[in-house]
Amino acid sequence: MKENRQNKIKEIIETQSIETQDELLSQLLQQGFSTTQATISRDIREMHLTKVPDGTGKQKYAMIQNAxxxxxxxxxxxxxxxxxxxxxxxxxxxxxxxxxxxxxxxxxxxxxxxxxxxxxxxxxxxxxxxxxxxxxxxxxxxxxxxxxxxx
CATH class of the missing domain: 3.30.1360.40 (Gyrase A; domain 2)
Incomplete structure (x- = not known):
């Protein structure tokens, strides 16, 4: 369940500009994942996600490379x-x-x-x-x- 959710999070942030945990939670709920903001917060930490400039003056979540x-x-x-x-x-x-x-x-x-x-x-x-x-x-x-x- 956790692995599936984190894979979906990766897919979402790679294909969409997600600025907040609430936006990410909303996307996960729409795609059938039953989760909470607290769980999303833990996933973000575990996955080493960070916010980066998106080129429009806003910030978005992104994966950091392993190297x-x-x-x-x-x-x-x-x-x-x-x-x-x-x-x-x-x-x-x-x-x-x-x-x-x-x-x-x-x-x-x-x-x-x-x-x-x-x-x-x-x-x-x-x-x-x-x-x-x-x-x-x-x-x-x-x-x-x-x-x-x-x-």
């Missing part, structure tokens, strides 16, 4: 396209993103394996990340800015 270099490049593109600002208070890093991009940017941050980065929580356009210290926040901000500006 590590392709993944890294895609995540760097997500950071470049998605981050509006980075700030911190003590050991809390606050990342403001383009609306709808916080989850993709959070996945990219998690993928970077930054020293002192403990984890993050993403909303629609804001990410709260916890680091080991204030100094870690400063180093992480510098590294993320460097990576985001390289693309």
């Amino acid at each position: 590590d270099t392709d993944v890294t490049k895609k995540y760097h593109q997500v950071l470049s396209a998605g981050i509006l600002s980075l700030d911190y208070a003590e050991n809390i890093l606050v990342v403001r993103t383009v609306s709808g991009m916080a989850m993709a940017v959070a996945a990219a941050l998690d993928n970077m394996e930054l020293q002192g980065f403990l984890g993050c929580i993403a909303g629609d356009d804001t990410i709260f990340a916890v680091t080991r210290s204030k100094d870690c926040c400063k180093m992480i901000i510098a590294e993320v800015k460097k990576v985001a500006s390289d693309d």
Whole structure:
């Protein structure tokens, strides 16, 4: 069931421009899959889906290639396209993103394996990340800015 659903998700995002989890859920329901938004969210994480620019100023879900270099490049593109600002208070890093991009940017941050980065929580356009210290926040901000500006 899970494998069939994830195969259908792959097919849907490869053939349609899907901007939100609700749109994806709607497509799955129309095609006979009984599922929930929470399940879709887990599938998105497990499948390593991310949002990418669709060429019209909007974002759409896309599969990231399996090759590590392709993944890294895609995540760097997500950071470049998605981050509006980075700030911190003590050991809390606050990342403001383009609306709808916080989850993709959070996945990219998690993928970077930054020293002192403990984890993050993403909303629609804001990410709260916890680091080991204030100094870690400063180093992480510098590294993320460097990576985001390289693309």
